[in-house]
Amino acid sequence: MRRWFVNRRLSLGASGLAVAGLVLAACGTGGTSTTVKEGGTMTYALDADAQTMNPFEVSDVPSQRAYQFIFPNLYQFDKNLAVTPDLADGMPQISADKKTWTVKIRKGAKWSDGTAITATDVATTAWIQASSSLDTDAGFDWSPLTDPVKGVTVKDENTVVYTLTDVFAPFLAVNLTGFIAPAAVYGKIDPTKMRTDPSNDHPTVTGGPFNFDKRITGQEIDLVANPSYYNGKPHIAKVVLKVITDTTAAAQAVINGDVNWNPEITAAAVSKVKAAQGVTSYTYPDLGYYDIRFNDRPSHLFGDVNVRRAFAYALDKDSIVKAATDGNGTPLNGDIVPAMIYYDANAVVKYKQDIPKAKSLMDTAGWTVGSDGIREKGGKKFSAKFYVRAGKAQREKAVQIMSEELRKNLGMDLQPTPTDFKVFYKPIQAGDYDLAFAGFGINPDPDDYLIFHSSQIRPENNKSGENWTGYVNPDLDAAILASRKETNLEARKKLVNKIEKILGDNVVVYFMWADNLSMGFNKVQGVVPGKGDALNYIDKNLNNSEFAKFSLT
Amino acid sequence: MTSYIARRVLIGVLLLLFMSVIFFALTRLTPGPPFTQGENPRTHQELIDKRIHALGLDRPWYEQYPAYLNALLHGSLGDSYQYKKPVSTLLVERVPNSVILLGTSLLISLGIAIPLGIFAATRQYSKVDMATSVISYVGISVPSFVLGIFLLIFGAIYLRKLTGNTFAFPLFGMHRGDDQSFLDLVVHMVLPVTSLAILTIAGFSRFMRSSMLEVLHQDYIRTARAKGLSGRVVNYKHALRNAILPIITLVALQIPQLVSGAIITEGIFSWPGMGLLAFQATVDRDYPVILAVVMLVAFLTVLFNLLADVSYAVVDPRIRY
Amino acid sequence: MAEKETPVPRSLLGGDTYTKAVAAEQELRMAHADEDLVTTEIPEGAELGFWKLAGLRFLRHRVATVSLAVLATIAVLAIFVPILQGNLYRDQDYRNGYGQPFLFHARQLTLPAGIAVTVPWTDHLLGTDDLGRDELARLIRGGRVSLEVGLLAMLGYLIIGGSLGAIAGYYRGFLDNLLMRFTDMIIAMPFILVVVAVTAALGGVTLQTLILVIAFTGWYEIGRLMRAQFLFLRESEFVQAARALGASDFRIIFRHILPNSLTPIIVSATLGVSGIILLEAALGFLGYSIPYPEPSWGNMLQGFEDKLLRDQNYLVVFPSLALVTTALCINLVGDGIRDALDPRQR
Numbered sequence A: 001m002r003r004w005f006v007n008r009r010l011s012l013g014a015s016g017l018a019v020a021g022l023v024l025a026a027c028g029t030g031g032t033s034t035t036v037k038e039g040g041t042m043t044y045a046l047d048a049d050a051q052t053m054n055p056f057e058v059s060d061v062p063s064q065r066a067y068q069f070i071f072p073n074l075y076q077f078d079k080n081l082a083v084t085p086d087l088a089d090g091m092p093q094i095s096a097d098k099k100t101w102t103v104k105i106r107k108g109a110k111w112s113d114g115t116a117i118t119a120t121d122v123a124t125t126a127w128i129q130a131s132s133s134l135d136t137d138a139g140f141d142w143s144p145l146t147d148p149v150k151g152v153t154v155k156d157e158n159t160v161v162y163t164l165t166d167v168f169a170p171f172l173a174v175n176l177t178g179f180i181a182p183a184a185v186y187g188k189i190d191p192t193k194m195r196t197d198p199s200n201d202h203p204t205v206t207g208g209p210f211n212f213d214k215r216i217t218g219q220e221i222d223l224v225a226n227p228s229y230y231n232g233k234p235h236i237a238k239v240v241l242k243v244i245t246d247t248t249a250a251a252q253a254v255i256n257g258d259v260n261w262n263p264e265i266t267a268a269a270v271s272k273v274k275a276a277q278g279v280t281s282y283t284y285p286d287l288g289y290y291d292i293r294f295n296d297r298p299s300h301l302f303g304d305v306n307v308r309r310a311f312a313y314a315l316d317k318d319s320i321v322k323a324a325t326d327g328n329g330t331p332l333n334g335d336i337v338p339a340m341i342y343y344d345a346n347a348v349v350k351y352k353q354d355i356p357k358a359k360s361l362m363d364t365a366g367w368t369v370g371s372d373g374i375r376e377k378g379g380k381k382f383s384a385k386f387y388v389r390a391g392k393a394q395r396e397k398a399v400q401i402m403s404e405e406l407r408k409n410l411g412m413d414l415q416p417t418p419t420d421f422k423v424f425y426k427p428i429q430a431g432d433y434d435l436a437f438a439g440f441g442i443n444p445d446p447d448d449y450l451i452f453h454s455s456q457i458r459p460e461n462n463k464s465g466e467n468w469t470g471y472v473n474p475d476l477d478a479a480i481l482a483s484r485k486e487t488n489l490e491a492r493k494k495l496v497n498k499i500e501k502i503l504g505d506n507v508v509v510y511f512m513w514a515d516n517l518s519m520g521f522n523k524v525q526g527v528v529p530g531k532g533d534a535l536n537y538i539d540k541n542l543n544n545s546e547f548a549k550f551s552l553t
Numbered sequence B: 001m002t003s004y005i006a007r008r009v010l011i012g013v014l015l016l017l018f019m020s021v022i023f024f025a026l027t028r029l030t031p032g033p034p035f036t037q038g039e040n041p042r043t044h045q046e047l048i049d050k051r052i053h054a055l056g057l058d059r060p061w062y063e064q065y066p067a068y069l070n071a072l073l074h075g076s077l078g079d080s081y082q083y084k085k086p087v088s089t090l091l092v093e094r095v096p097n098s099v100i101l102l103g104t105s106l107l108i109s110l111g112i113a114i115p116l117g118i119f120a121a122t123r124q125y126s127k128v129d130m131a132t133s134v135i136s137y138v139g140i141s142v143p144s145f146v147l148g149i150f151l152l153i154f155g156a157i158y159l160r161k162l163t164g165n166t167f168a169f170p171l172f173g174m175h176r177g178d179d180q181s182f183l184d185l186v187v188h189m190v191l192p193v194t195s196l197a198i199l200t201i202a203g204f205s206r207f208m209r210s211s212m213l214e215v216l217h218q219d220y221i222r223t224a225r226a227k228g229l230s231g232r233v234v235n236y237k238h239a240l241r242n243a244i245l246p247i248i249t250l251v252a253l254q255i256p257q258l259v260s261g262a263i264i265t266e267g268i269f270s271w272p273g274m275g276l277l278a279f280q281a282t283v284d285r286d287y288p289v290i291l292a293v294v295m296l297v298a299f300l301t302v303l304f305n306l307l308a309d310v311s312y313a314v315v316d317p318r319i320r321y
Numbered sequence C: 001m002a003e004k005e006t007p008v009p010r011s012l013l014g015g016d017t018y019t020k021a022v023a024a025e026q027e028l029r030m031a032h033a034d035e036d037l038v039t040t041e042i043p044e045g046a047e048l049g050f051w052k053l054a055g056l057r058f059l060r061h062r063v064a065t066v067s068l069a070v071l072a073t074i075a076v077l078a079i080f081v082p083i084l085q086g087n088l089y090r091d092q093d094y095r096n097g098y099g100q101p102f103l104f105h106a107r108q109l110t111l112p113a114g115i116a117v118t119v120p121w122t123d124h125l126l127g128t129d130d131l132g133r134d135e136l137a138r139l140i141r142g143g144r145v146s147l148e149v150g151l152l153a154m155l156g157y158l159i160i161g162g163s164l165g166a167i168a169g170y171y172r173g174f175l176d177n178l179l180m181r182f183t184d185m186i187i188a189m190p191f192i193l194v195v196v197a198v199t200a201a202l203g204g205v206t207l208q209t210l211i212l213v214i215a216f217t218g219w220y221e222i223g224r225l226m227r228a229q230f231l232f233l234r235e236s237e238f239v240q241a242a243r244a245l246g247a248s249d250f251r252i253i254f255r256h257i258l259p260n261s262l263t264p265i266i267v268s269a270t271l272g273v274s275g276i277i278l279l280e281a282a283l284g285f286l287g288y289s290i291p292y293p294e295p296s297w298g299n300m301l302q303g304f305e306d307k308l309l310r311d312q313n314y315l316v317v318f319p320s321l322a323l324v325t326t327a328l329c330i331n332l333v334g335d336g337i338r339d340a341l342d343p344r345q346r
Helices: A061-067 A119-130 A171-175 A191-196 A247-256 A267-275 A305-314 A317-325 A355-364 A393-410 A421-429 A474-485 A489-505 A544-549 B002-029 B045-054 B061-073 B087-122 B127-141 B144-162 B182-216 B219-226 B231-260 B263-268 B274-284 B287-315 C016-031 C035-040 C047-060 C062-089 C135-171 C173-188 C191-202 C207-218 C220-233 C237-244 C249-286 C304-309 C314-341
Strands: A041-046 A075-077 A083-085 A100-104 A152-156 A159-163 A210-216 A220-225 A238-243 A279-285 A288-294 A329-331 A375-377 A383-389 A413-419 A435-441 A509-522 C105-110 C116-121
Touching (some): A061 A238, A247 B144, A288 A305, A288 A393, A317 A509, A393 A413, A413 A421, B002 B287, B002 C173, B002 C191, B087 B231, B087 B263, B127 B182, B144 C249, B219 B231, B231 B274, B231 B287, B263 B274, B263 C249, B274 C191, B287 C173, C062 C135, C135 C173, C173 C220, C191 C207, C237 C249
Parallel strands (some): A041 A238
Antiparallel strands (some): A075 A083, A279 A509
């Protein structure tokens, strides 16, 4: 395990906005009203210092965890991963051609400086995010709009209208669930200088349940309750985000009550925290997944579908995932994780371990076992570097197991190559690799366009594309485009499942697992889980209106 | 003497200049740019290219160097790529934390090591001498991260159970909540300082022991003994004074390292010092931060080497230059 | 505190302060040389007697002798056992990880005479790790890697530091100044930056690169020590006598100065090996150790906090014990050698 690296990769929505969601139900289950205590300080654990408090610039997890407390969201996800309004007043009105979306803003909502939160703030936030000159790593994608400026208009003080070039079904979940920032502050900053603006360190005007108070670099960020919060003043008076770099200390801190909320307990400590007295812990499925990304280009080792199928048949995925994640991962056979409403266990293609079949598939592909046990074809050995990001213990473990199994069972010589993340993507983006262990974030409303559509193949078709596999299949392209345009849930489900099937049949990638993460609360009440005691909870960019309902015991 | 000092200063400046070239090149030649799409594949490549171009990072390192040197000579360390604020601000925030932590542990380990070394030297080859050497060597032979985690587990977790939830050392940080008092700081320092001190006591005490032995075998000490001075007076009045000089020099040469922090101990005890900052900067290719830390240490190293050499020249007329 | 360079303070990563202390001490001693220091001079042809004497003195140092015996045992195990074990160190049983240590079961053995006996038996004496690999096999093979790193990197120190230090000390003047300033630069060299750079450039650390990186960034103690020895010895009476008799530089260096300068170098080198072994372990902790499937004590301790949290303490205890024992024994042997070789402290 490589230590103390800030994990910069956020869970991303399939098309860009750092996604949202929560899934904390309102407080007071079963009709019993708990006594709510007013005031007090809630301590929250960060595993590294936030690098910025400017939501337009956030690309690391600690920063996102910090800013989620202080900026309002337009829409957010509820416990069933369905979109619900927050700052918005009701669901958007969609025109008959499904290309014009009208959003009403709540009346009476105020920023911390007392000015009203208006349609201008909402529109300006979108303009800044959509601006091509915005210098950021946050990865906003407003490409469905007709125009980055004219595509968003302020109709009146409380109405914003979005105009789309084409029907884009996940628009609400992908583009309208993010934060809203005050136009009076951020609208004045030159987007090319946004990265270095002083507000990165000390946000001045905010509108979430808490306001920024002060910050001691490397140690803590202090927030105070926003008395004029539009969902009602929070019960908790103060939130202190403490930087705890060591995982043992962070897990123990929530057990002791030194921190009241640890949003991500290290997997090894989960059972200890769960067993601890006074700690309430929840496990939530991460909206992200891991897979083995093959280079599907015909000239490469895994360009032959038989080789990829052999790969799939040679492995016992469930056991590998169990060993690699110590039971904290859900094995996947597609990119829809079970927490999503689009998940259909029957739609995905499962490959049950069948070594003789795997071997015969390799023979069919023309790869025969050489004298050293490694397969070869035309004098060329089946030998490749198996890239994995260094310092990711679970992924490295999975890669170790798989390469050992494939060497033993199938005669593939795959050398695990743990790679520094600064150079990890270089060969992959250049299409100059054979296989790599990759991780992706997803939106509850799926959109496979950027990752699997052939127009996004990098470097051939798109310089910035994210489709590294090089896989071309007209059926897949058609299904992806159709799913983007289908707004009927049931019909869309069918299309999404069709995509899953194509991906699975052709083993375009080899899906691995989705993480199950755990968080722990100590002396905090008002946190109510959804079904099966699972917080269907994307910890980043929460449904922060719930925070106002938390109180200390 | 004046000309010697002038020459040494000149050499020192030239050396620093040369080091800045080498370290600058080292940062720039490390594969992996400071900004990549790896952090977020949705970021457009054009944007990253633009940012890299704006910072001049797309040019060869030797073309970037003059601008860096120029800024450095004008007192500017640049802005951190990751923290997006001036590196000087980061240093002002972090360096004192590391100096407090490492400085205290240095003083404490000296406070233990010097008497220990003297004690061992005056009883050379006694059982006590053997025991102190074995014990101090155990301290130096434990990997710092194992020691750190075990101190954390015993001092902050197990002690709590042992005292029935009444007392334990803090698990993390420099301060608890709003308590910014000195006492609170001391409580937070106990575990990390212990962890660091244990690692260094052995070195210093063995050094002190041999330095003391060295002096005790000198003629003038033998003469003093022969004149009938008591062992105690000889040991502590005459010998100690001479034996302690070398260790002062050794300590002086260690001072530059105080600002660079200790990544493992800082990481385990969540201490917001320079070690973690510099390590993260290295991983992130945050060039301005890396260079600032490296050059600060280089400057102090050159300075203290110079001071040591000059003071030798002043003290010992036999050294000619 | 106390260490060398940024941003990773090396002595915090290992036990390097002591090496530094020894080096500084030697330097100071040389700088303030007293006449009686010349007693260290060993007349030509008397070396055997000196080494023999030193050997005897060492053997009287009981702690050091025991340490040496322990070290020798570890070394023999690390060299020969992996040959017998083949691939045992990498054979996985990933479905059944964390096999506990010291679990014995009864096993029937048939002796040659046809007598069946039941003996306590274990497949994995020290248990298995998270992927079900035999911990004992990995520990022994890891020891080989760790010792290899320690010894080879030290050899690098001796080659680089020894030759540069000797040149600087012997020729003095401009060359000395140049080399010493170069040494200052190496001291200020940010070790972890070099490690990261090399890792990124070569796509991962290998045993060879790790050794090279450590050697190229850590030789300066030996270098300074060697220089101090040469500075002092080149002025000694026996060297001046040899020079007066017309001996060449080569002869003076290799025949007269070098053999007499070895004492502190041997001590410093011995102690340095333990520092390097601990440094490799610390790099493992930070995630820059030798990659799978080759074990080292460093990468066996990678992620050891997770193992403690899972209460699989044995996976931390065994490699830690191996590391501490080895480092401690090396340090004590170094201390013993030092007392044995340095008659002034008698």
